[in-house]
Amino acid sequence: MPRTDRIAEPWGSRTPYGPGETWPTRVDQYLADGLTEDDVDRWVQSASILHSNGDGLDIAVTDGRIVGVRGRAVDRVNHGRLGPKDLFGWQANNSPDRLTRPLVRRDGELVETDWDTAMDAVAGRCRELLQEQGPSAISFYTTGQLFLEEYYTLGLIAHGGIGTNHVDGNTRLCTATAAAALKETFGCDGQPGSYTDVDSADVIALYGHNMAETQTVLWTRVLDRLAGPNPPQVVCVDPRETPVARAATVHLAPRPGTNVVLMNALLHEIIGNGWIDRDYVEAHSVGFDELERQVRAYTPEVAEEVCDVPAGQVREAARVIGSAQRLLSTALQGFYQSHQATAAAVQINNIHVLRGMLGRPGCGILQMNGQPTAQNTRECGADGDLPAFRNWSNDAHVQDLARVWNVDPMQIPHYSPPTHVMQQLRYMEEGSIRFLYVTATNPAVSLPELARIRSILAQDRLFLVVQDIFLSETAQLADVVLPAATWGEKTGTFTNVDRTVHLSEKAVDPPGEARPDLDILVDLARRLDLRDRDGAPLVKWSDPESAFEAWKECSRGRPCDYTGLSYDKLRGGSGVQWPCDDEHPDGTERIYVDGQFWARPDQCESYGRDMVTGAPVEETEYRALNPTGRAVLKAAEYVPPHELPGQDFPFQLITGRTLYHFHTRTKTGRAPQLQDAAPEVWVEMSASDAADRGFVEGDLLDVSTPRGRVQAGLRISGIRPGVLFLPFHYGYWDTGSGSEPGTGEGRAANELTLTDWDPVSKQPIFKTAAAQVQRVAPADGPAPAPTTTGSAPVTGQVPPTTGGDDALAHELVGGQP
Ligand SMILES: Nc1nc2c(c(=O)[nH]1)N[C@H]1C(S)=C(S)[C@@H](COP(=O)(O)OP(=O)(O)OC[C@H]3O[C@@H](n4cnc5c(=O)[nH]c(N)nc54)[C@H](O)[C@@H]3O)O[C@H]1N2
Ligand SMILES: Nc1nc2c(c(=O)[nH]1)N[C@H]1C(S)=C(S)[C@@H](COP(=O)(O)OP(=O)(O)OC[C@H]3O[C@@H](n4cnc5c(=O)[nH]c(N)nc54)[C@H](O)[C@@H]3O)O[C@H]1N2
Ligand SMILES: [Mo]
DSSP, X not given: OOEEETTTSTTOSOOOOOTTSOOOOEEEEEEGGGOOGGGOOEEEEEEOOSSSSOOEEEEXXXXXXXXXXXXXXXXXXXXXXXXXXXXXXXXXXXXXXXXXXXXXXXXXXXXXOOHHHHHHHHHHHHHHHHHHTOGGGEEEEEOSSSOHHHHHHHHIIIIIIIOOXXXXXXXXXXXXHHHHHHHHHHSSOSOOOXXXXXXXXXXXXXXSOOHHHHSHHHXXXXXXXXXXXXXXXXXEEOSSOOHHHHHOSEXXXXXXXXXXXXXXXXXXXXXXXXXXXXXXXXXXXXXXXHHHHHHTTOOHHHHHHHHOOOHHHHHHHHHHHHTOSSEEEEEOHHHHSSTTHHHHHHHHHHHHHHTTOOSSTTOOEEEOOOSTTHHHHHHTTTTSSBGGGBOTTOHHHHHHHHHHHTSOGGGSOOSSOOOOHHHHHHHHHHTSOOEEEEESOOHHHHSSSHHHHHHHHTOTXXXXXXXXXXXXXXXXXXXXEEEEEOTTSSOEXXXXXXXXXXXXXXXSOOSTTOEEHHHHHHHHHHHTTOBOTTSSBSSOOOSHHHHHHHHXXXXXXXXXXXXXXXXXXXXXXXXXXXXXXXXXXXXXXXXXXXXXXXXXXXXXXXXXXXXXXXXXXXXXXXXXXXXXXXXXXXXOOOOOOXXXXXXXXXXXXXXXXXXXXXXXXXXXXXXXXXXXXXXXXXXXXXXXXXXXXXXXXXXEEEEEETTEEEEEEEEEOSOOTTEEEEESXXXXXXXXXXXXXXXXXXXXXXXXXXXXXXXXXXOBOOSOEEEEEEEEEOOSSOOSOOSSSTTOOXXXXXXXXXXXXXXXXXXEETSOO
């Protein structure tokens, strides 16, 4: 049975296929400690949790412990394949330093306690503040990594029970722009396309999306198309030479923060050359004249000047996109974590509307999600929006939700937009928010400008509750820490980027006294004595399946209709795409097939926003603009980034990811194969910038911005000149030095990032800051950066990244291993 070092070969071996064919099956499997299938007691159905792809997998259980994973051959998403994080990341579940008991702060120290004491402290402080100040004192900050059932319960508690408008998720840092861009163009969140579009696309365009490293299995699908007959052409827009860039037909490497100019120039060419479907535009869109007028000034020469991309390359990319018969586009953080995030992302939608490329095989848009369950955070309203894409500024939608919840409509805050997390932080700084309940996110590493974040979270007057599985950097600042059960230890559902819903079943018991997040939230609602308008308990369920059944009712008749789904229906199969209802009992592969959108004024989730200021559009304006619910072509002019390089800070700093780690590494840092592949922070710089300064591979550099400094080993990579890249995975926590605060200070990229956001989606800017570098010490070896990825070295003798015997995983093409 073939085995592959999946650290050295993250995408595994090729199974080439041609356009319109079915992607062959390849089942990947990894079992720890030399175990074989004969040693496995049970296989339990689930899907992967360390990215948004939703790869179906089964969890191997032996003696009540997780011992490995195997891809599900039947799954529509991965056809059996798994990525390195899927194969090795589950080991964190078994880590000896999991939280096993609740902690409370006594005399400045976190000490172990029992659940009653901890939960009474949380509910008690919440009630006190509600009496003193009301709901405006209370805020919730959640994640894209819990399950649907948990978000729906959290949203109900916060909106329907406590009545606070201060509810958001780390999805604000992640996919707020995906949601915003879909709302702006189509009136509603929800991805038009399907992963199967990869199978038939003739052009695949990736905008600020390093799919090779961040959705490795989806990229494997692209690689298999590239290796087969009649391969698609690939367009990549990224300032770094990522694996995507290396595979591209055309690679545009713009200056960070200039995406809107580039997109407007592409549209200038597409419209100018008449590569548009006039009938489609006429029948199904509004706003063409304004868009045409707006892009008129953005010639390829203007793009060359602003973006520093040769005009000829812009023309070439426009020609490839403009002559595509089946165009698939994806976008992610290179577009979203930017000062004009939504303005840039909607131009991708515009290309599809102009070319009539929607609702047909190969013609998808994937305004990507990043986190595994971010779609559910948004759908269930745990990001502050109202559940099932109801419009908070439409009274009829609020009333309808109040009916579902059996509460007074006035109980549900809808007088102003939900308070996004960056605004919540301001209120905490000013002292009006005094209670923050954090679930499954680590803001002390992942939010921008960490010195400020630490000082906000550490305030005495802020009561901080952290529900996590480890004593994260954030948990260390908490007043109460609640130990959670995680994936594999609890049951629930989640939905990936292409609307595929998976069931993830409990495989093993959680460690110690850790409890599923759903249990903890239900307990909180009970202790707060939250009730509906008839005096019955507000939260009417206590197990995941009943929560799912309640959610189904909330989604009935909405775009994300789940009423045709059940746990039983999700068992054994391959994942089902919403909407799934009486009309579409097996789910729906593509939405908007007939140019019908959820955009009518009485239907839409949002009336939209001004692209430059972010001000909400009034209902009356929207009714005038789009009375019949067509796609809206939104135009946007370019505004330069707010912080530009200058004499003192001559570089532009971008931050992001590497293939082997997930976020703040609480899971991947505890998986030896992944940790060893990228053990420490590094900084990337171009060969010409390094040569100008006399730097060589491995030199220890001090990278600074007006907000802080980080020390990192230099990797000379294929990044464009003038730009630096730092991975953001490395907080204080260090596998070598324990979980003590302070041990790793000066490592986190967010020491350097700025407090600023896109005016439309409110997504913070992680991709442009002005920075400078100095050498601290000469190299004593190459930088600790992988060689297999966007950080591949372009100079020096750097040994290739490998995983050795411990990273050998089975691959069986065509079936079960
Ligand atoms: N291995 C791994 N996979 C993950 C995750 C992880 O932590 N590790 N996290 C998951 C999550 S939550 C997310 S959100 C996704 C993120 O997935 P991606 O968005 O693919 O990852 P990033 O590295 O944040 O950014 C993508 C690219 O944007 C480019 N970029 C930077 N600035 C600009 C710009 O101004 N213009 C353009 N066009 N490009 C720019 C960067 O060079 C980078 O290669 O990944 C998901 N998958
Ligand atoms: N500089 C910079 N900063 C960034 C980004 C960037 O590109 N650059 N990207 C941003 C993006 S896209 C994202 S998504 C964020 C991610 O930022 P975070 O959400 O802060 O990162 P994670 O490390 O995933 O944190 C998740 C936490 O939840 C815990 N956890 C895991 N599973 C469970 C569970 O089942 N229950 C509970 N209760 N806890 C659990 C983990 O131990 C961990 O502490 O970072 C953002 N920050
Ligand atoms: Mo994300």
